[in-house]
Amino acid sequence: MPDLAVIAKGLRKKFGDFVAVDGIDFEIARGECFGFLGPNGAGKTTTMRMIYRASPVSGGELTVLGEDAASGKKDHAIKRVVGVVPQENNLDTELSVRENLEIICRFYDLNRAQSRKRADELLDFVNLGERANDKVDTLSGGMKRRVLVARGLCGDPQLLVLDEPTTGLDPQARHNLWDRLHALKRKSATLILTTHYMDEAEQLCDRLVIMDKGKIVAAGKPRELIAKEVTPHVVEVWHNEPLPESSKELFALAKRVEQLSDRAMLYVDNAEEAVAAAARLLPNHETRVRRATLEDVFLKITGRKLAE
Amino acid sequence: MLLPGNINLRLATAVWRRNFTVYRHTWLLNILPNFFEPVLFLLGMGVGLGFYVGRGMGGDYLAFIAPGLMASAAMNGASFEASWNMYIKMNFSRLYDAFLATPARMQDIAFGELMWATTRALIYGGGFLIVLIGFNVAGRPIITSWGVLIVVPVLALIGATFALMGQWYTTVINTIDLYSYYWTLFLTPMFLFSGIFFPVDDIPHGRLIAWFTPLFHGVELTRALCAGPLAWVHLGNLAYMLAVCALLMWRVPIRMSRKMVK
Ligand SMILES: Nc1ncnc2c1ncn2[C@@H]1O[C@H](COP(=O)(O)OP(=O)(O)O)[C@@H](O)[C@H]1O
Ligand SMILES: [Mg+2]
Numbered sequence: 053m054p055d056l057a058v059i060a061k062g063l064r065k066k067f068g069d070f071v072a073v074d075g076i077d078f079e080i081a082r083g084e085c086f087g088f089l090g091p092n093g094a095g096k097t098t099t100m101r102m103i104y105r106a107s108p109v110s111g112g113e114l115t116v117l118g119e120d121a122a123s124g125k126k127d128h129a130i131k132r133v134v135g136v137v138p139q140e141n142n143l144d145t146e147l148s149v150r151e152n153l154e155i156i157c158r159f160y161d162l163n164r165a166q167s168r169k170r171a172d173e174l175l176d177f178v179n180l181g182e183r184a185n186d187k188v189d190t191l192s193g194g195m196k197r198r199v200l201v202a203r204g205l206c207g208d209p210q211l212l213v214l215d216e217p218t219t220g221l222d223p224q225a226r227h228n229l230w231d232r233l234h235a236l237k238r239k240s241a242t243l244i245l246t247t248h249y250m251d252e253a254e255q256l257c258d259r260l261v262i263m264d265k266g267k268i269v270a271a272g273k274p275r276e277l278i279a280k281e282v283t284p285h286v287v288e289v290w291h292n293e294p295l296p297e298s299s300k301e302l303f304a305l306a307k308r309v310e311q312l313s314d315r316a317m318l319y320v321d322n323a324e325e326a327v328a329a330a331a332r333l334l335p336n337h338e339t340r341v342r343r344a345t346l347e348d349v350f351l352k353i354t355g356r357k358l359a360e
Numbered sequence: 361m362l363l364p365g366n367i368n369l370r371l372a373t374a375v376w377r378r379n380f381t382v383y384r385h386t387w388l389l390n391i392l393p394n395f396f397e398p399v400l401f402l403l404g405m406g407v408g409l410g411f412y413v414g415r416g417m418g419g420d421y422l423a424f425i426a427p428g429l430m431a432s433a434a435m436n437g438a439s440f441e442a443s444w445n446m447y448i449k450m451n452f453s454r455l456y457d458a459f460l461a462t463p464a465r466m467q468d469i470a471f472g473e474l475m476w477a478t479t480r481a482l483i484y485g486g487g488f489l490i491v492l493i494g495f496n497v498a499g500r501p502i503i504t505s506w507g508v509l510i511v512v513p514v515l516a517l518i519g520a521t522f523a524l525m526g527q528w529y530t531t532v533i534n535t536i537d538l539y540s541y542y543w544t545l546f547l548t549p550m551f552l553f554s555g556i557f558f559p560v561d562d563i564p565h566g567r568l569i570a571w572f573t574p575l576f577h578g579v580e581l582t583r584a585l586c587a588g589p590l591a592w593v594h595l596g597n598l599a600y601m602l603a604v605c606a607l608l609m610w611r612v613p614i615r616m617s618r619k620m621v622k
Contacts, residue, residue, distance in 0.1 A: 067622065106460055107622060128368075128463050136461035142454035146382045155381065158374040159462035207462065 057082045057211050057242045058103060062112035065098050065266075072098045074266035075112060082210075085233075085243040087253045087260030089346070091354055094263040096246040097139055100215045103244065104136045117210055132160070135209030137200045139216045139246075143188045150175065150184040153203055160207040174202035178232055194225025201232060212236065214245040218252060230255060250347035260346075264354045274346055281349040283307050285323035289330060290315045290338045298333045305329055308352075319344065365609060367471045371464040375472025376479070378455075394433075394487030401429050402491065405557075423502045426495075427586040428556030430488040430511075431518055431578040437484030438519040439547060441477035442526025443539050449473075450530065456620060466621065467613040474523050474609070481519020482512070489515075492586070507585035514585060518578040521601045524608035525574070531615035550575040555583075577601050 058080040065073035073095040080086040088096045101107035102114060102121070109122040117133055119126040144152050150171050157167035175181045178198035183191060191199065197217060204212055217233070218226045226249075233256055236243060247253055253260050254274045262270040262277075270277055278284070289295070289302070295316060303309045305326050306318035320326040323341050330339045363369055383390060406422030413421045449455045459469050489511065495502050529542050553560070554575040560566035570576035577597035584590050 104461060106457070127465060131461070131463045138457065138461065140454060140457075142458045144378070144455060144458065145453075146385075147378075151381055155374065155378045156458070156462060158377055159371055159459070159464055161370070203458075204461075 055082050056080065056115075057084075057117055058086075058244070059115040060099075060112065061114075063099070063102065063109065063114050064111035065095070065102060065107065066110040071266055073102070073110075076261075076263070076266075076268045078261055078268065078271065080242065080244060082242050083240040084258045085237055085245065085256050087257035088244070088246040088263055089248065089250070089253055089260055089350060090246075090263035091248065093265075095266040096263055097215055099263070100139075100213050100244070100246060104134050104213050105130050106136075132207065133210045135204035135207055135212040137197075137204040137212065137214040137217055139219075141196050141200060143196060143199060143203070145188050148185050148187055149180065149191070149199055152188060152199060153206055156203050156206040170206060171202075174205055175199075177205070177235075178202045179228070192225070194221045194228065197221060197225070197229060198232065201229070209241075211242045211244065214243065216246055216248070218247065218249060226252070250345055250350055254346050262350060262353055269353050270349065277349050278344050278346060281352055282344045283319040283321050284344055285320050285326075286342050286344050286348060287318040287320055287323060287326045287330065288315050288340045288342070289318065289334060290340070295334065295337075302326070302329050302333045317348075319348070363471070365467055365471075365613070366465075367467050368464070369471075371462075371468035372472035372475060374462075375459060375464065375469050376475040379473075379476040380479070391483065391487070394437075394484050395491060398429065398433065398488040398491040402426060402495070405429075420502075422500075423504070423587060424583075425556055426492055426502045427582040428554070428579040430485055430492065430515070430586075431575065431582045432551050432554075432556060433488045434481040434485035434515045434518040435522045435547065435550075435575055435578065438477045438481035438521075438523040439526045439542075441480045442473070442523045443530060443542065444536065446473060446477075446527060446530050447533075447536050447539075450616070450620065451536075460621075466617045470527065470613040470616055471609075473527065474520060474612075477523030477526070478516050478519040481523065482516055485515035485519065486512070503586045505584075505586060505588035505590075507588060507590055511582060511585045514578070514581050517598070517601050517605070518575075518582075521574050521578070521604050524605055524612060527612045528608050528615065531612060531619055555579050571600075574601060574604060 056079055058078070060076060060078050062075045062077065063073060064071065064075050076099070088099060090096050098107065102109050103116055105121060105127040108124060112122065114121040116130045119130050121130055144155070147155065153171035153174055154167045157170050162170060172181065172184065175184050178201055180195060180198055180202070183195065188196065188199065201214070201217065204214070218229055221229065230252070233243065237256070243256075245256065257274060259273050260271070260277070261268045270281060272280065289299070291314065299316070303316070303318065306320050308319040310317040318326055327339060327341055330337070402422060406425055410421030456469055460466070492502050526542070550573050553566070554570055554573055556579055560570040560576065577600045580597045581594055584594050
């Protein structure tokens with residue numbers, strides 16, 4: 053099936069006795085942006101590293117761009133067409149920004165002049181042409197991440213794997229990077245990205261899976277997942293003191309209620325009905341209505357306790 | 361192009377090029393000491409010490425030690441590169457992770473590093489050779505055989521041998537402090553007892569012991585090439601170093617993978 057970029061069946065990864073990825077199945081189509089969400093330690097990075105052939109597969113089947121990735125025999129062919137933006141910045145601090153890209157280009161059949169040209173094109177693409185001669189250490193976090201994206205594109209990959217591309221970036225830098233990823237999507241590149249920003253996944257991903265403790269616990273399109281796992285709307289009732297008895301009647305209207313220390317979150321199908329009921333039953337409390345987000349899905353599935 | 365061991369030469373060259381690019385930034389600073397050292401050694405030991413020793417051994421002590429010192433310079437150049445520099449790359453800098461995300465595999469990286477460490481050995485040994493030629497030109501002949509024309513590939517072989525031994529040690533140790541043992545228990549004794557400063561036959565079983573040490577073979581070869589005479593036995597020296605290289609070229613990538621690929 054040539055229109056599938058990645059197929060995993062019962063994919064497993066063990067570190068000694070510890071099972072980091074516990075038999076997961078997924079299929080990623082060519083040209084789609086596919087997300088892996090999950091708390092820290094869920095096994096996202098481990099899955100990425102198996103896809104881009106930095107880590108051996110412990111069990112199950114894995115096919116990347118038509119080649120068998122589980123045996124390790126086709127690593128060279130796979131790595132030729134997969135680009136990587138790793139979770140940890142591993143830019144070469146002894147080289148300038150342009151040299152960082154030029155050197156990596158040389159790993160992909162490009163000669164000196166071609167490497168120079170490709171490096172400059174990619175730096176323009178990530179809006180860093182002016183910093184080409186600077187040492188990497190002089191760049192901000194967001195700029196470094198953009199250099200990493202540019203470096204991942206040196207081999208003109210058919211599939212780009214981005215592991216938490218925007219973690220730790222300020223809002224401007226995140227939006228700047230999203231913009232570049234949208235540009236890549238328009239060129240119909242296949243993107244795989246991990247993130248724990250829900251808005252990012254909703255913005256960028258055509259489909260996604262949520263991982264927890266090495267397993268896939270939910271899968272689908274962002275809007276579908278929200279429709280399936282939670283209601284379309286959430287009504288939040290804020291309070292300083294415990295809510296009065298009358299709130300019971302309001303809660304009865306909700307599919308699910310989650311009580312936090314300072315607010316109750318009501319997952320409802322009909323927001324107007326719930327808001328009207330809240331105004332009647334709890335007139336002195338502040339209520340807010342919002343669209344349900346992937347964050348609600350994520351928290352429902354993986355729970356509110358801290359991972360690790 | 362694929363070499364034995366499924367090594368892709370183009371990818372290995374890309375690894376070499378990264379190191380070369382870093383070196384080029386500061387090449388002038390880096391290259392000068394390669395000329396100070398031979399001059400200091402040759403003047404201090406060859407001329408100074410030689411004044412006393414030479415009378416005892418009935419020959420030109422400077423010409424006796426110069427080829428061996430050149431071999432040890434190649435040894436040092438390769439060893440520096442394959443020890444601390446490579447340890448930092450393997451354990452701290454994540455540089456190899458970046459290479460492994462390209463089509464390169466561990467054997468390509470190992471071979472690229474070997475090429476670079478050998479290049480460093482040639483820069484060190486070559487600096488020495490240029491100084492020796494300078495002595496010749498200045499009317500103080502040290503090189504007295506046309507064999508010197510093929511001494512450069514021999515310096516490369518010495519460099520490769522020590523690069524591989526250093527790389528192997530680098531994959532075995534778990535703390536950078538253990539290099540002091542590599543130097544004081546391995547490289548320094550070899551420097552002193554491999555026939556650079558006195559013939560190995562001067563100590564009991566000296567030649568037998570020396571046969572087990574790689575530097576001895578390098579010294580025998582460089583001396584025969586610089587001052588003659590060449591004999592069949594030198595093919596044995598050559599074969600010894602080639603055998604060490606072949607064995608370690610097989611083992612080093614395996615050990616590197618075991619340490620780095622999880
Ligand atoms: N090299 C390793 N050796 C042992 N355990 C590891 C290794 N790499 C990751 N793990 C463990 O595997 C689990 C999944 O890690 P990871 O894939 O990095 O999670 P995520 O990227 O989702 O945060 C974690 O519990 C982590 O500690
Ligand atoms: Mg991770």
